Amino acid sequence: xxxxxxxxxxxxxxxxxxxxxxxxxxxxxxxxxxxxxxxxxxxxxxxxxxxxxxxxxxxxxxxxxxxxxxxxxxxxxxxxxxxxxxxxxxxxxxxxxxxxxxxxxxxxxxxxxxxxxxxxxxxxxxxxxxxxxxxxxxxxxxxxxxxxxxxxxxxxxxxxxxxxxxxxxxxxxxxxxxxxxxxxxxxxxxxxxxxxxxxxxxxxxxxxxxxxxxxxxxxxxxxxxxxxxxxxxxxxxxxxxxxxxxxxxxxxxxxxxxxxxxxxxxxxxxxxxxxxxxxxxxxxxxxxxxxxxxxxxxxxxxxxxxxxxxxxxxxxxxxxxxxxxxxxxxxxxxxxxxxxxxxxxxxxxxxxxxxxxxxxxxxxxxxxxxxxxxxxxxxxxxxxxxxxxxxxxxxxxxxxxxxxxxxxxxxxxxxxxxxxxxxxxxxxxxxxxxxxxxxxxxxxxxxxxxxxxxxxxxxxxxxxxxxxxxxxxxxxxxxxxxxxxxxxxxxxxxxxxxxxxxxxxxxxxxxxxxxxxxxxxxxxxxxxxxxxxxxxxxxxxxxxxxx
Ligand code: PRP
Numbered sequence: 001x002x003x004x005x006x007x008x009x010x011x012x013x014x015x016x017x018x019x020x021x022x023x024x025x026x027x028x029x030x031x032x033x034x035x036x037x038x039x040x041x042x043x044x045x046x047x048x049x050x051x052x053x054x055x056x057x058x059x060x061x062x063x064x065x066x067x068x069x070x071x072x073x074x075x076x077x078x079x080x081x082x083x084x085x086x087x088x089x090x091x092x093x094x095x096x097x098x099x100x101x102x103x104x105x106x107x108x109x110x111x112x113x114x115x116x117x118x119x120x121x122x123x124x125x126x127x128x129x130x131x132x133x134x135x136x137x138x139x140x141x142x143x144x145x146x147x148x149x150x151x152x153x154x155x156x157x158x159x160x161x162x163x164x165x166x167x168x169x170x171x172x173x174x175x176x177x178x179x180x181x182x183x184x185x186x187x188x189x190x191x192x193x194x195x196x197x198x199x200x201x202x203x204x205x206x207x208x209x210x211x212x213x214x215x216x217x218x219x220x221x222x223x224x225x226x227x228x229x230x231x232x233x234x235x236x237x238x239x240x241x242x243x244x245x246x247x248x249x250x251x252x253x254x255x256x257x258x259x260x261x262x263x264x265x266x267x268x269x270x271x272x273x274x275x276x277x278x279x280x281x282x283x284x285x286x287x288x289x290x291x292x293x294x295x296x297x298x299x300x301x302x303x304x305x306x307x308x309x310x311x312x313x314x315x316x317x318x319x320x321x322x323x324x325x326x327x328x329x330x331x332x333x334x335x336x337x338x339x340x341x342x343x344x345x346x347x348x349x350x351x352x353x354x355x356x357x358x359x360x361x362x363x364x365x366x367x368x369x370x371x372x373x374x375x376x377x378x379x380x381x382x383x384x385x386x387x388x389x390x391x392x393x394x395x396x397x398x399x400x401x402x403x404x405x406x407x408x409x410x411x412x413x414x415x416x417x418x419x420x421x422x423x424x425x426x427x428x429x430x431x432x433x434x435x436x437x438x439x440x441x442x443x444x445x446x447x448x449x450x451x452x453x454x455x456x457x458x459x460x461x462x463x464x465x466x467x468x469x470x471x472x473x474x475x476x477x478x479x480x481x482x483x484x485x486x487x488x489x490x491x492x493x494x495x496x497x498x499x500x501x502x503x504x505x506x507x508x509x510x511x512x513x514x515x516x517x518x519x520x521x522x523x524x525x526x527x528x529x530x531x532x533x534x535x536x537x538x539x540x541x542x543x544x545x546x547x
Contacts, residue, residue: 010111010120018321022123025320026104028151029125033102036144038127041093041101043083049073055303056082057271062109064120076108080124081312082300088130089304097131097308115400117287117322126294126314130301133309135245138278138296139252145282145292145313146261152320155327157284157291158530159261160220162268163246164275164295166229169239170212174205184213185269191217191421191529194521208234220265221533223250229266242277249278263530274300280313283527284323288401288419290527291319340383341528341535344403346391346412350520353428354407358386361542383535395420395523404528405536410518411497415457421529423540424522427547433460433515436504437486437493442512444492447471454478454485454494461495464515483507 007013014022030040049065052058052075064076077083080103087093093101104125111118127144129137142159149157167188171181180203187196196217200210219225229235230243246264253262268279279295294313301308345354345368358379359365367377368386377386389397394408395418406420409429413422435445435453445451451473455461458477465473476491483503485491493512504510522543529536 008120010114012119012121021321021324022317025152025317026123026125028153029148029315029317030102030104032144032148032151033125033127035147036100036127036140038100038102038144041084041087041103042105043077043080043087043103045106046074046076047083047086049075051075051086052078052082055085055274055300057274058109062111064108064110078109079107079314080105080126081128081297081314084128084130084312085297085301085310086304088128088308088310089301089306091306098137099130100127101130102127115322117289117316117319119318122319123317124314125317126312128310128312130310131308132311133298135248135278136252137309138249138311139256141294141311141313142249142253142262142280143256143258145280145294145315146258148315149282149284149291149320153324154284154291154320156531157261157282157323158263159280159282159292160263160265160268160530161246161249162265162279162295163242163277164269164272164279165242165245165277166239166266167216167269168272169236169242170209170216172238173236174203174209174213176203176205181272185272188213188216188267189269190419191267191423191524193217193423194425195422216269217267219267220530221263223247223259223264225264225266226250245277265530278311282315283530284319284326287319287323287326288399288525288527289316289319291316291323339532339535340378340385341405341532341539342385342387342403344387344389344394344397344406344408346394346406346408347388348391350391350407350409350429351388353426353520357407357426357543357546358384360546361539392416398523398525401525401527403525404532405522405524405539407520407522410516410521411457411460413521413523414463414516415459417459419526421524421526422521423524424544424547426520426522426543429518429520431497431499431518433457433495433518434498434511435464435493435495435513435515436483436498436509436511438508439510439512441486441493445512450474451493452476452491454482454491455496456480456482457495460515464495483509 058078063078066074068074084101088099106121107124108121111120129141145159183199200213226243226246253259274297275295276298277296281290282292284291292313292315296311298309301310355365355368363382364379375388387403391408391412394406395413395416397403398406398420399418411433453461453473454476456478458475461475465471482494482496485494498511524536
């Protein structure tokens, strides 16, 4: 029998040159951490699952779990911070405060899509400063982050700072229930302006707060954003205190000459149960994910015994490696086409209309209109590079940063589940996602019988039936001509796009339930939005004027 010669998916051997590079990054980080007085600790590769169940922002399904001989559930550590918090909470490390600890080791997450920057096993180097609630402590963590990224060889990176209490203050002022708060939080964090606006329409809150929530996704950039927000006398004390704190941290960093590395982002509002103050994320060119993430988590350690404030950061070593090689190849590309913004356009039904938009804002689209097999076109005057890709691939190109922006249907964005900013509803390609079938099925949608649902959109179908309706269904994935499902008896109903309704009508089917409205959207890579901010916001502005 042939032996398996490859690793399980999402794991990788790290050989020779790569291994040396990895080791040099880890060593550089260690040196920096020690310089700031941090001491190294090691924690076990796996822990009792219960520990994460209560405290971790990481979803249960993203952890690798197994049982020990006593039947207790264990989990491969999805991060190292939680273990450090356990140690600090249980006084295993002594009582002298503050504690300055650092770690370097593997963590594990059950990721679905793999790349060098996103593996199931990845290495984190990080610091935790425990027992100090001052702005100096947060500034120290940010300073260490900048120092570590620089010493690891990165030249172009940016550390974004936010403050989650600003958002919490606004939701407190608005009196939002936790469900709505979380929905709005998600839309703001994703810069999903369209869904945010729709959700806010449903909320019974005053116009001032509605406008504040709508403004939030745009509140990133220079420190002036914070100064301007501080001048608003309608803010409640909680939001104001958050801004004061952010200002203090920024001032400390400026005094240390680090202001050019940092940028403000008040719209970073990740898991609010975990983070309690300043949050930070580091971004580089060419890698679609943050290279590091951290912030203040004052409530975590209390779960383990001692109520101690804490702040820290974890840097992804593989992500730094990917950024270093992206910087290298970017330097090469930039020699030919400096500072081009790459736009991914979907082939197919949205293609013509997408090209029209760029023509209207004054781009040279002659090459794009020519019927050739070419897939990449440039507009040298406007410094734009267009790539033509399959619609379902647009979110992938944009998520990974291979394209900075893209135009694609909302259906494709929903189905892909990709992590991109959705900044504009372009208003064309309007249609809806619906459940359709023979008219007599209308009375059979209540969940009494197990429905068989055929769809090109299994994620949307599952989300609608399972999450929104609480109904278990059997989903059959098809790649096209889905209407055939009920006709040949493969399924009871379909979940599909309905535009004119002609296809349904000609096949004797009809819409049974509406799921959501769809149209073409402008999406932006999370890192590009920060690193090419001026160019991209100018482009968005021009497109907005046209539509
Ligand atoms: C889409 C969709 C429906 C049809 C709806 O299919 O899946 O079949 O268009 O449009 P209508 O309401 O205007 O009739 P598409 O043309 O993309 O082809 P496919 O079914 O082969 O995927």
